Amino acid sequence: MNIIVCVKRVPDTETRVRVGDDGVSIDPSGVKHVLSPYDEFAVEAALRLREGAGSGEVAVVTLGDDSSQETLRSALAMGADRAVLLKGEVSHDGLATAKALAAEIGEADAPLVLCGVKAADDDQQQVGPMLATLLGRPCATAVSSFELADGTVRCRSEVEGGTALFELPLPAVLTITKGEYEPRYASLKGIMAAKRKPLEVKDAAASPSRLKVETMELPPERAAGRIVGEGADAVPELVRLLREEANVL
Amino acid sequence: MKILAVVEQREGALRGVSTEVVTAGAELASVAGGEVDALLLGAPDVASLASPLGEAGAARVLVAAHEALAGYHPDGYAALVSEAVRDGGYELVLFAATSQGKDLAPRVAAQLDVPLAQDITGLSVTEGVLRFVRPVYAGKAFTRITIEGAPALATLRPNVFQGSAEAGAGEVVELSTAVDPTGWPTQVVWFEAAGCDIPDVAEASVVVAGGRGMKDPEHWHLLEDLRAALGNAAGLGASRAVVDAGWRPHGEQVGQTGKTVAPRLYFAVGISGAIQHLAGMRTAGTIVAVNRDPDAPIFKVADYGIVGDLFEVLPRLTEEVTKLRAGS
Ligand SMILES: Cc1cc2nc3c(=O)[nH]c(=O)nc-3n(C[C@H](O)[C@H](O)[C@H](O)COP(=O)(O)OP(=O)(O)OC[C@H]3O[C@@H](n4cnc5c(N)ncnc54)[C@H](O)[C@@H]3O)c2cc1C
Numbered sequence: 001m002n003i004i005v006c007v008k009r010v011p012d013t014e015t016r017v018r019v020g021d022d023g024v025s026i027d028p029s030g031v032k033h034v035l036s037p038y039d040e041f042a043v044e045a046a047l048r049l050r051e052g053a054g055s056g057e058v059a060v061v062t063l064g065d066d067s068s069q070e071t072l073r074s075a076l077a078m079g080a081d082r083a084v085l086l087k088g089e090v091s092h093d094g095l096a097t098a099k100a101l102a103a104e105i106g107e108a109d110a111p112l113v114l115c116g117v118k119a120a121d122d123d124q125q126q127v128g129p130m131l132a133t134l135l136g137r138p139c140a141t142a143v144s145s146f147e148l149a150d151g152t153v154r155c156r157s158e159v160e161g162g163t164a165l166f167e168l169p170l171p172a173v174l175t176i177t178k179g180e181y182e183p184r185y186a187s188l189k190g191i192m193a194a195k196r197k198p199l200e201v202k203d204a205a206a207s208p209s210r211l212k213v214e215t216m217e218l219p220p221e222r223a224a225g226r227i228v229g230e231g232a233d234a235v236p237e238l239v240r241l242l243r244e245e246a247n248v249l
Numbered sequence: 250m251k252i253l254a255v256v257e258q259r260e261g262a263l264r265g266v267s268t269e270v271v272t273a274g275a276e277l278a279s280v281a282g283g284e285v286d287a288l289l290l291g292a293p294d295v296a297s298l299a300s301p302l303g304e305a306g307a308a309r310v311l312v313a314a315h316e317a318l319a320g321y322h323p324d325g326y327a328a329l330v331s332e333a334v335r336d337g338g339y340e341l342v343l344f345a346a347t348s349q350g351k352d353l354a355p356r357v358a359a360q361l362d363v364p365l366a367q368d369i370t371g372l373s374v375t376e377g378v379l380r381f382v383r384p385v386y387a388g389k390a391f392t393r394i395t396i397e398g399a400p401a402l403a404t405l406r407p408n409v410f411q412g413s414a415e416a417g418a419g420e421v422v423e424l425s426t427a428v429d430p431t432g433w434p435t436q437v438v439w440f441e442a443a444g445c446d447i448p449d450v451a452e453a454s455v456v457v458a459g460g461r462g463m464k465d466p467e468h469w470h471l472l473e474d475l476r477a478a479l480g481n482a483a484g485l486g487a488s489r490a491v492v493d494a495g496w497r498p499h500g501e502q503v504g505q506t507g508k509t510v511a512p513r514l515y516f517a518v519g520i521s522g523a524i525q526h527l528a529g530m531r532t533a534g535t536i537v538a539v540n541r542d543p544d545a546p547i548f549k550v551a552d553y554g555i556v557g558d559l560f561e562v563l564p565r566l567t568e569e570v571t572k573l574r575a576g577s
C-alpha cells in the first residue's frame with residue numbers, strides 16, 4: 001500500500017527565537033532547520049508499515065521553498081522512496097496549506113496519508129483534519145498507534161484523561177503524535193541513497209493566506225524569581241509566599 | 250456581533266472550559282455589541298446542562314440531542330456545527346482548545362472554507378476588527394493576527410480566559426437538523442479513561458510536574474501526594490526525559506513535543522528547565538522550582554525556588570500544604 005507523508009521544514013526546537021526585521025516572522029539568521037519532530041514520527045510510522053507489508057511506497061510531500069529540499073532529503077535518508085516539493089508560500093493559514101496539499105494528493109493512489117499532529121513552528125494543529133475534509137476522507141488526530149485491517153485503519157488517539165479508539169475506512173488521513181514511533185536515525189548508507197532518490201519540484205496550487213500576522217513579539221520576560229532558601233527548612237516560607245504574596249494557595 | 254461558543258460535555262457533565270469559552274464570547278459581545286449563543290451537543294437529555302451556560306453569559310443554548318451524539322463523534326459533530334454556524338449567520342465561532350476542540354474546529358473551518366486560529370490566548374475587537382493572540386514556536390513568541398472572511402474561527406486555550414460576564418437568558422433552542430449517523434464513516438469504538446479522575450495536565454489549574462531528578466518511577470507517589478494535597482483541580486505533568494524513559498505516559502508530557510500548559514500554579518520538581526520544557530509552561534501564573542542544582546535553568550523562570558534535595562523537600566511541602574488547606 002502506498003503512503004503519503006506530509007512534512008514541514010521548521011526551526012530546530014533548540015532555537016532561541018528572535019523577531020526579524022519585518023516584525024512578523026522570526027529572524028532566520030543562525031537558525032538551524034529540521035524536519036518537524038511530529039513529522040519524523042509520521043515518517044517512522046509509514047516506514048514501519050511498509051516494512052511490515054514488504055511492499056508499497058512511502059512518498060513525502062512538502063509545501064515550501066527550495067530550502068525544503070534539504071528537509072525532504074532527511075526523510076528520504078530515513079527511508080522514504082520519493083519526494084515532492086510544492087513550491088509556494090508557507091503561511092500561518094493552515095487551510096491555504098491544506099489546499100495546496102489536497103491539490104497534489106487528490107486522486108493519488110495512496111490509501112493512507114499521514115501528517116504530524118502539529119508543526120513545531122506555527123503550532124496550528126490543523127492541516128491534517130483540514131486536508132482530510134478537503135479530500136472527503138475520514139480522519140483521526142493525535143494518533144499514538146494504529147493498525148490496518150481489512151480496508152480499515154484502527155487508531156488510538158490521545159485525548160484528555162484517556163485514549164479513544166477509532167476505526168476509519170480507507171482511504172484515510174491520520175495525524176501522528178509521539179506514541180510508539182520513536183524515529184530512527186538515518187544511516188550513512190541511507191544518507192548516500194537519499195541523494196539518488198527522486199525529488200520532484202513543481203509549483204504549488206496557489207491559495208493566498210487569509211490569516212494575517214500583524215505583529216510577532218517575544219513573550220514578556222518573566223521577572224527574575226527568587227530562591228526562597230535551601231532544603232526542607234525553606235518550605236514554610238515558600239508556602240507563606242504562595243499564599244500571601246502570589247495568592248495561589 | 251453574533252458569536253457562537255461550541256461547548257463540550259463528557260459523559261453528561263459539562264467540561265469546565267466550556268463556561269470559559271461562553272464567558273469569553275459574552276465579554277467580547279458586551280464590548281462589540283451583540284450576543285453569544287452556546288452550542289451543546291450530546292445525549293437525549295443533554296439540555297439539562299443548559300443553565301450554567303446561561304449563567305456564563307449565553308443568550309441562547311442551541312441543543313442537538315441524540316443518542317449518537319452522546320460522545321464526541323468527529324464526522325457527526327463537524328457536520329452539525331458547520332450547519333449551525335451557517336444557519337445562525339455567526340461572525341465569530343469559539344471552541345475550547347482541548348483535544349476535542351482542536352480536532353473539531355479544523356474540520357468545521359474546512360467545511361466553511363474559512364481560516365482558523367488554534368489555541369489562542371487573547372481575543373479583542375476594536376472598531377469592528379477582531380484580533381487574536383496566538384503563541385507560536387511553542388510559546389517562544391506570540392503573534393497578533395487577523396482573519397479575513399467570516400465567520401472567524403478560534404479555539405481558546407484552557408485556563409487563560411478567566412473573565413466574567415453578566416448572565417444571559419440561556420433560552421434553550423432545539424436544533425432542527427436531522428441527525429443521521431449512517432452517513433458518518435468513522436466508527437468510534439471506545440473511549441478508555443486513563444484509570445484516574447484527576448484533570449488532564451493541559452486543563453488543570455495547578456500542575457505538579459516531575460523530571461529525571463525523581464530518579465525512579467516508584468517515587469512518583471511523592472508527587473501524587475502533593476498533587477492530592479493541592480486539591481481536585483491539580484494535575485500531574487512530566488518532562489520528556491521521564492516520558493521517554495517510560496516512567497510516565499506521553500499524555501503528561503509538558504513542552505514543545507508535549508502539551509503547552511497555562512495553570513495558575515506550576516511546580517517543577519527535579520526538572521532542569523531545558524528550552525523545550527520551558528516552552529510548554531512559561532505562561533504559567535506562578536512557577537515554583539525544586540532542584541538541587543542552584544544553576545539549573547529552571548530557576549531563571551521560576552518565581553520561587555528551593556535549592557535542595559527533592560526527597561526532603563517534597564514530603565515537607567505536602568505536609569505544609571495539607572496543614573494550610575485543613576486550616577482554611
Ligand atoms: C526535538 C526535541 C523536543 C523536546 N521536547 C521536549 C518536551 O516537550 N518536554 C521536555 O520536557 N523536554 C523536551 N525535550 C528534551 C529536553 O531537551 C530535555 O532533555 C528534558 O527536558 C530534560 O528532562 P529533565 O529536566 O527531567 O532531566 P534532566 O535535564 O536530566 O534534569 C534533571 C534535574 O533534576 C535535578 N535533580 C537530580 N536529583 C535531584 C534531587 N535529588 N533533588 C532535586 N533535584 C534533583 C538535577 O539537578 C537536574 O536539574 C526535547 C528535546 C528535543 C531534542
Ligand SMILES: Nc1ncnc2c1ncn2[C@@H]1O[C@H](COP(=O)(O)O)[C@@H](O)[C@H]1O
Pocket residue numbers: 005006007008036038039061062063064090094097101114115116117118119120122123124125126127128
Ligand atoms: N508546508 C507544509 N508542507 C507539508 N505539510 C505540512 C506543511 N505544513 C503543515 N504540514 C503538515 O500538517 C501537520 C500539522 O501542521 P500545522 O497544522 O501547521 O500545525 C504537519 O505536521 C505536517 O504533517
